[in-house]
Amino acid sequence: MSLKQMRRSPLMLVVHLSVLFLVLLWTFPTAGLLISSFRDKDQLAVSGWWEALSSSEQNLIGRTDAPDQQVLVDGQYILAGEIEDFNPKDEILRFGWTSQEPEAYLAGSIAKMRNGSTLTVAGDGHYSMVSPMPFTGSRGNRIFYTALASPKFTLDNYDEVLHSEGIGQSFINSLTVTIPATIIPILIAAFAAYALSWMRLPGRGILIALVVGLLVVPLQMSLIPLLQLYNTIGGYFGVSAKSYLGIWLAHTGFGLPLAIYLLRNYISGLPKEIIESARVDGANDFDIFVKIILPLSFPALASFAIFQFLWVWNDLLVATVFLGNGEHELVLTGRLRELLGSRGGNWEILTASAFVSIAVPLTVFFTLQRYLVRGLLTGSVK
Known part of the structure; x- marks a missing residue:
């Protein structure tokens, strides 16, 4: 390598690094915007685009089955099944039966409700409600839970914009x-x-x-x-x-x-x-x-x-x-x-x-x- 080339090498290195820095400076925000455009809106609200491929905690609301699905066993009314619209890929960490305490109980534990009723929610989304009195109403009860949600990608954002x-x-x-x-x-x-x-x-x-x-x-x-x-x-x-x-x-x-x-x-x-x-x-x-x-x-x-x-x-x-x-x-x-x-x-x-x-x-x-x-x-x- 000649003396002229040796003197020019550090300058060329600085130029190349500067160009690389500018490219990354513009590419990262654009890449983040593109990734975010395909993410589920609930996950987008709680985590950044750099966490798009990792699971994230989400506060969700589901419902039990309607009261007409209850069964009577040994004098107790039981309503059991899987939480409505629960994603089988998710894992429930905590749950609650009121909006004031949506994360009061760990998954798998027994929550005491009014009138002697109890609620148990497992990590896989299955629940069991037991009550000495029959369940009433036309809709199921709400269940508040925090789930470790798997990454979700969707075209819903584009569909909403284009339509x-x-x-x-x-x-x-x-x-x-x-x-x-x-x-x-x-x-x-x-x-x-x-x-x-x-x-x-x-x-x-x-x-x-x-x-x-x-x-x-x-x-x-x-x-x-x-x-x-x-x-x-x-x-x-x-x-x-x-x-x-x-x-x-x-x-x-x-x-x-x-x-x-x-x-x-x-x-x-x-x-x-x-x-x-x-x-x-x-x-x-x-x-x-x-x-x-x-x-x-x-x-x-x-x-x-x-x-x-x-x-x-x-x-x-x-x-x-x-x-x-x-x-x-x-x-x-x-x-x-x-x-x-x-x-x-x-x-x-x-x-x-x-x-x-x-x-x-x-x-x-x-x-x-x-x-x-x-x-x-x-x-x-x-």
């Missing part, structure tokens, strides 16, 4: 918002980037500086003024800001600075000789743009399309402000939020909702990802 009311309409709404809101800024930015790169314009440097400055404007600060502007302009033309046109224009405005910045840097780095040769052959700016610039700029266009599509698809704030929360206007992120309710109930379906919502963005990403790095490196670093 919830309005999910299909919200999916269509998201596509209706996202596709135009991705295509429109790309088209406008491509024309603007070509003009700022290869056309002689007065104040071109100021325009470029203005585009860079717009990159740092917080979206949240411009929402209300922009909505007021839409309402004012829409009043003259009879168009409501709460429409698809309004949200398309909003996303276009928020996405244009980054699009122009990336595409301008990419297009300005294309070989000057190609454009000069086209001009000599009699091509005008429009011909050069359509026949030369656009085909050569596809990596940059694809890289921005990925970012814009992901941002718009996952957006909730802009969709809420410019489209509303109506039953027929909710986008997918808004519909999934509504599944939780106003108090955040059924939060376990968030895990399944996350993977349902990223199905389309993942498809777009893996379709265009080969252009992502090439377009970003060329478009952001000159």
Whole structure:
């Protein structure tokens, strides 16, 4: 090994370890989310995803058989059987017959109840109730128990999300918002980037500086003024800001600075000789743009399309402000939020909702990802 290689080895080791650390930092939460999306909601509430393959203690409630199943033996009424809905793979550790003391007795011990009755619950879920008086009522008695539950994996979370009311309409709404809101800024930015790169314009440097400055404007600060502007302009033309046109224009405005910045840097780095040769052959700016610039700029266009599509698809704030929360206007992120309710109930379906919502963005990403790095490196670093 040469001296130069020896000096470079520690640096390469640090780079490799840093990359590995970043990969693990992003992979673990995603893996945890994926595992949690297939777990039983009761187990998800009491243990973390890293305990998905180990048994966990759960507080459950079951019932005995109905009183009409009791038998009379030696003057005692006996009701025996297996706890309703008990999983044979589980093991009962403790039990109780009141909600005040749900873990008062160890499995296999005898619990004294009212009126001289007794209850015994075994670890395998079988119970025996003995009473000098006949059991009455139409339903069995409740039994509270703590069980060592075996790992459970299910598709119930996905089933609840996919079959919830309005999910299909919200999916269509998201596509209706996202596709135009991705295509429109790309088209406008491509024309603007070509003009700022290869056309002689007065104040071109100021325009470029203005585009860079717009990159740092917080979206949240411009929402209300922009909505007021839409309402004012829409009043003259009879168009409501709460429409698809309004949200398309909003996303276009928020996405244009980054699009122009990336595409301008990419297009300005294309070989000057190609454009000069086209001009000599009699091509005008429009011909050069359509026949030369656009085909050569596809990596940059694809890289921005990925970012814009992901941002718009996952957006909730802009969709809420410019489209509303109506039953027929909710986008997918808004519909999934509504599944939780106003108090955040059924939060376990968030895990399944996350993977349902990223199905389309993942498809777009893996379709265009080969252009992502090439377009970003060329478009952001000159």
